[in-house]
Amino acid sequence: MTEKIVVDFDHHSKEYRERGMEIARETREKCPVAWSEHYGGYWFVTGLDEASAFQKRPDIFSSARELGNPDSVYKGITIPAVNTDYVGGFIEMDPPKQLEYRRVLNPLLSPAAVMKWDPLVREFTNACIDDLIERGRGDFVEEVTNIVPAVLTMAMIAMPLEDWVIFNEPAHASIYTPPDSPDYPRVAEMQAQMATRLFEYIGQFRTRPRPGMLKALIDAEINGEPLADVDIMGTLLLVIGGGFDTTTALTSNAWRWLAENPEEKTRLMADKELWNTATEEFVRFYAPAQGTARSVTQDCEVAGYAFSKGDRALVSFAMPSRDPKHFEDPDTIKLDRFPNRHAAFGLGNHRCIGSNLARMQFKGIMQESLARIPEYAIDYDGLQRYETIGTINGNRNMPMTFAPGTRQGPGLQATIEKWQAVLDAEAVAASA
Amino acid sequence: MRVYVQEDVCQGHTQCFMAAPEVFGLREEDGHAFVKITEFTPEVIEAAKRAALTCPEQAIVVEP
Numbered sequence: 303m304t305e306k307i308v309v310d311f312d313h314h315s316k317e318y319r320e321r322g323m324e325i326a327r328e329t330r331e332k333c334p335v336a337w338s339e340h341y342g343g344y345w346f347v348t349g350l351d352e353a354s355a356f357q358k359r360p361d362i363f364s365s366a367r368e369l370g371n372p373d374s375v376y377k378g379i380t381i382p383a384v385n386t387d388y389v390g391g392f393i394e395m396d397p398p399k400q401l402e403y404r405r406v407l408n409p410l411l412s413p414a415a416v417m418k419w420d421p422l423v424r425e426f427t428n429a430c431i432d433d434l435i436e437r438g439r440g441d442f443v444e445e446v447t448n449i450v451p452a453v454l455t456m457a458m459i460a461m462p463l464e465d466w467v468i469f470n471e472p473a474h475a476s477i478y479t480p481p482d483s484p485d486y487p488r489v490a491e492m493q494a495q496m497a498t499r500l501f502e503y504i505g506q507f508r509t510r511p512r513p514g515m516l517k518a519l520i521d522a523e524i525n526g527e528p529l530a531d532v533d534i535m536g537t538l539l540l541v542i543g544g545g546f547d548t549t550t551a552l553t554s555n556a557w558r559w560l561a562e563n564p565e566e567k568t569r570l571m572a573d574k575e576l577w578n579t580a581t582e583e584f585v586r587f588y589a590p591a592q593g594t595a596r597s598v599t600q601d602c603e604v605a606g607y608a609f610s611k612g613d614r615a616l617v618s619f620a621m622p623s624r625d626p627k628h629f630e631d632p633d634t635i636k637l638d639r640f641p642n643r644h645a646a647f648g649l650g651n652h653r654c655i656g657s658n659l660a661r662m663q664f665k666g667i668m669q670e671s672l673a674r675i676p677e678y679a680i681d682y683d684g685l686q687r688y689e690t691i692g693t694i695n696g697n698r699n700m701p702m703t704f705a706p707g708t709r710q711g712p713g714l715q716a717t718i719e720k721w722q723a724v725l726d727a728e729a730v731a732a733s734a
Numbered sequence: 735m736r737v738y739v740q741e742d743v744c745q746g747h748t749q750c751f752m753a754a755p756e757v758f759g760l761r762e763e764d765g766h767a768f769v770k771i772t773e774f775t776p777e778v779i780e781a782a783k784r785a786a787l788t789c790p791e792q793a794i795v796v797e798p
Binding site for chain 2: 643
């Protein structure tokens, strides 16, 4: 049995944000599964083999959260645990129920299905660029990468596209605000307002449904029963959380890296074949979702460690994807890295259900942005990473400067109206 | 020799399909992978071995 090694580790700390991967390097060799005393104590899993073992045993490493019982073993996927009175979607569930939910949404998220949205991503990226290109400066996060994934998520759920604004701040703030922040109660209140808005919308939607994720959820049967509004609402919160924040993080980090590595940027722009491996490599290196927690449901021994019922564990996605046992030169971005069996989309039954969408969006946003603004400089005085990256490795702001260019289209507002009309016509056709 | 994807291990990362689209297909309902050919030439075996290395779940089996 491997000895329990205690490390001073807090995934929400500034130190993790600034030195997380160094800490991982220092600790991984001697203890790929370490113990931290923060937040009541938790295991911290950094090795790829160990992270894989954890994520392939949902029976003993549970993602579920039991509502209304603070003493329950089942505490969900965050450390510290959240305390809402609804389940936040199937990310907080175990099989078989979790797989039933995925069965409902999987057909809308397959590699072939997501390509339907490629034109929307490219057109909205150009619309966002049109709104800033004449200025010669802009905020890549606030004005591009916050917007495109958010509008796309609204479209795929079948909500009004202009509603992206309502969910934008709470979706990001609930992720970047550390649990001990004085601002946390305000953010929790915004989250509650999001839930209320979704409830209202689900009610209206039932009377006039249209194609998309929400209709799939309303039409679905899980364990032979239709879903209650609260379950649909929890699922939509997950779709919004996963849809808004992760791709924003990935694209903005890659945008910064390309500014800092102009030769690699030139190489990527010239070589279409490079985009598949480059996309996986950016996902591996930046790990937009840094990891998720599990609850140990029984005393057990896994990967040489002894765990007790009730233990909590944070399974990193980021650190296993830098494990030198499996990745050559793991702390370097290699655009043509192959093989690249990274764990950044998660492993096992909770593999990111939007991974194909993420890849499509990443390529669309990056290619269109680079075509319009091939040369740019990051304004480091205004660059602001998330205060905590313990959940998502994101950026709040990424101001940049570039040589002013010319508009090619009518901008965001007109593009929202145009696409809304297109989707409305599709909905009418579908119900005819 | 033959190549197959362990259905209960594959989680739909689609990396095999990106690495060797001539060998692997993806199911419409969930994007999980399957071997789409029946003739295992040396070229196919090589491509499949290469793809197996990049599978995050290590779901691909190349049998001698």
